[in-house]
Amino acid sequence: MREFSRSLPMSLLRAREAVMRQFRPSLRSHGLTEQQWRILRALSSVDEIEVTELAHVAFLLGPSLSRILRDLEARQLIERRTAANDLRRAVVSISAKGLKLIEAVAPTSEAIYAAITKRYGARRLAELQEMLGTLEASLFEMASPEDAELESDE
Amino acid sequence: MREFSRSLPMSLLRAREAVMRQFRPSLRSHGLTEQQWRILRALSSVDEIEVTELAHVAFLLGPSLSRILRDLEARQLIERRTAANDLRRAVVSISAKGLKLIEAVAPTSEAIYAAITKRYGARRLAELQEMLGTLEASLFEMASPEDAELESDE
DNA sequence: GGGAGATAATTAACATGTTAAGTGAATGTC
């Protein structure tokens, strides 16, 4: 069997951790986790957005998003209202306080990203991202693998 | 500011999730999480290993590893003893039952990996992994970013 | 050889990942 430390999942995990390790201290100093930052970033680029779509954009599962929104709302970094035409749906937007926080974090964040780009190479970075996108698209078409071992159980 | 959905951390996160989504159903059908599988895989390639080194190899933080080892030991998938020359250290090894479980999971796991490789292309996959390794190495040298915003606080 | 500091592992506390179950509202069907 393959040396698992050289497997694709491990390569991706280590690479991502190496990247996030650069950003976490800055986010932490502003009282934000990585996921909270993702949500604020996503909200800052739209006027308002429904919870389900936000989950898709920020790449978070519903339950995680529910908890984080509850926290961000309590900290008054976001605002939430119910959609008029469909009472099931909630619509979220970033608050003035939230925007201010983003403006405070963004410079450091941008500087770190620039440092990474410079060190790794802008061209190489673009190429890497393209390959990652292609990988994602390839696997999306593989769909959910109907695991043969489950057939008799469910 | 950059469209965050096109940021490097998000690209890596989505790619990894796309990969793991292929493996999780199979692991789950055998009662294993991704992390438990990583530990068993790591243990299967050595005779025995100290906990700290296992954490490094399986890329898990100490506290996570502690909890998982407790569980795996209770399920008798691994064995643990104390190092004779240093009572602080624990030495872990896989049990016969653990090996048997690996043998049960491996075929499906290998088949999935082969399918991914075929679909994405073996050459491209190797290239991707090399680029990920280079990225990791680049960032390792950036070391821990002494966040200027923290200097006055700590 | 005894005490200060370093080290290995665990525990604690809180945030998120993951799947299943629950709640309330909309939709289609008869």
Place this chain on the structure above:
DNA sequence: GACATTCACTTAACATGTTAATTATCTCCC
């Protein structure tokens, strides 16, 4: 127009991620 179904979101339950604090042991230096 009741009712089963679907849908959006939340809550529940358990596993892991993350940092800090604890505990036990070891090492070094005097």
